[in-house]
Amino acid sequence: MPNWKWLPVAYHGRASSIVVSGTEVRRPHGQIKPPGTSAPVFGPTKSLDYELEMAFLIGPGNSLGEPVAIDRAIDHIFGFVLMNDWSARDIQAWEYQPLGPFLAKNFCTSISPWVVTLEALEPFRKPLLPQDPEPLPYLRLTNDFTYDIHLEARLQTAKLNVPHITTRTNFQSLYWSISQQLAHHAVSGCNLQPGDLLASGTISGAAEESRGCMLELTWRGANPLKLPNGETRKWLEDGDELTITGWCEEDGYRVGFGEVAGRVLPPL
C-alpha cells in the first residue's frame, strides 16, 4: 500500500480473547465468499493461519489528548512477549473492506506467559535498518534501534515424529521501531494505559524461510508446505499445534522468551 512506508499501519484488536500459551484454539466460523460465487456461505474457516509476532506491554500510560514524543516513547514500554495472532484468511478476505479485520482475528490471540523487560534486552540492541523515505518528524528518532531476537515457528501434526520448523526469522526485520509504533499510536492524543498490548505485526524477512505466516509461506495456498513425512499444508489443520519460540544470545549470555503454543481444535 502507498501508506506503508509513511506510517506503521495498525488497528485496534480485541482484548478479551487474548489467551496464554497452551490454550487450545477453536477453529472459528464466519462468512466466506468462494471465488466466482455471487453470495457468501457460512462455515468454519478453511484457511486458518498463524502470524509470528512479538508484542510489548505498556508500563506508564499517557493522558488523553497528550501525545508521547518519540524520544520518550521507550519510557512507556515495560517489556515483550511472543505472540501468535491467529487469523482466518478466508473470513478476512470477505470482511475487511472498508473497516479492517474483525472476526478474522478476534477469536483468539495467544501470548507467551513471561514478560521480558527492556532492561534484559539491552545487550541485544541493534541499529534500526535505514528507512527510505525519511520518516516524518514525529516518527524520527536519532539512533533509533531494534533488538536482535531470533524467532522460530514450528508445526507439529498428528503424524510428524518431530515438529517441523516453518519460520526462522529475526525481530530486526521489522521496518518500524517500537518507539515509532508507540509514538504513532499516541500522536492523535489516544491515551495508552498500563497493560495495553501493542503487537508488531507479522515478522517476515527477506529469506523464503523467514516468512512469518502461512499466507506468505504458501503464497496464499498456491505452494503448499511440504513436511518431512510427506504431508502437505496450505493452512493449519485440526489437531495441528503451532509453537513460536524466541531468544537472544551473544557472548554466552542468553535471554529466552519461552514459547507460545496452541493446538487447533475442530469447529463446534
Place this chain on the structure above:
Amino acid sequence: MPNWKWLPVAYHGRASSIVVSGTEVRRPHGQIKPPGTSAPVFGPTKSLDYELEMAFLIGPGNSLGEPVAIDRAIDHIFGFVLMNDWSARDIQAWEYQPLGPFLAKNFCTSISPWVVTLEALEPFRKPLLPQDPEPLPYLRLTNDFTYDIHLEARLQTAKLNVPHITTRTNFQSLYWSISQQLAHHAVSGCNLQPGDLLASGTISGAAEESRGCMLELTWRGANPLKLPNGETRKWLEDGDELTITGWCEEDGYRVGFGEVAGRVLPPL
C-alpha cells in the same frame, strides 16, 4: 461495498478514549495526504466530523469459543446510550487501507451518561425493515425488531444565537438489528464481556436532513452546511459544540436518553 448487505461490517475500537458527555475533545494530529501530492504531511485534522450513533452495553457475556445464537442475543444486552464517534476524515482517508480506521477515531468517543435499559424501550419496539438478500441463517431471527428512537444532532458555534439542528434521524433507519450485530460479533467464538460497548455505526436515513455526519451532510465538504446566521461549515471548527439527543415518545409515555455533548478544543 459488496459485503454490506451480507454482514454488519464492524471493527474493534479503542476503549480507553471513551469519555462522558461534556468532556471537551482536542482536535487531533495525524498524517494527511493532500490530493495530488506525493508525500503526506503531519498536522491537525482539517476535517473533524461527528457521527451520530447509539451504542449498547453488554450485560452477561459469553465464553471464548462459544458463539451466541441470534435468538438469545437480546439476553446479553443491558441497555443503550447515545454516542458520538468523533472522526478525522483526512487522517482516515490516508490510513484506513488495509487495516481500517485507527488514529482517525481513537482520539475520543463520547457517550451519554445514563444507560436506558431494554425494558424501558419495550413500548417502542418496531419490526425491523425487510432485508434483501435474506440474511444467512446465523443472522436470521423471526420477528426481528428495532426501536422507534428519535435522534437529533445540533451544532452550536461561537456566533450562533441558538444551536442549529444538523441531523434529524431515527434508530429504525439502521439496516442491521442489534441482535444481528451481537450474533455476528460472537459468531467467531469471540467472547463478549460485561460492560463491552457495541456501537451502531452512523445512523442516517433516506431524507437529506437525516444524514448522521458531516461527511454525508456536506458530500465530503463539497456542499457546505449553511447556518442561519450566514456561517458555513464543511467540517467542525474549533469552539464548535456538537450535541446529540434522543427520545422515544408514544401515547404520552416518554423515555429520554439525555444528551451527549462535546466542544472542540484547538489542537495542542
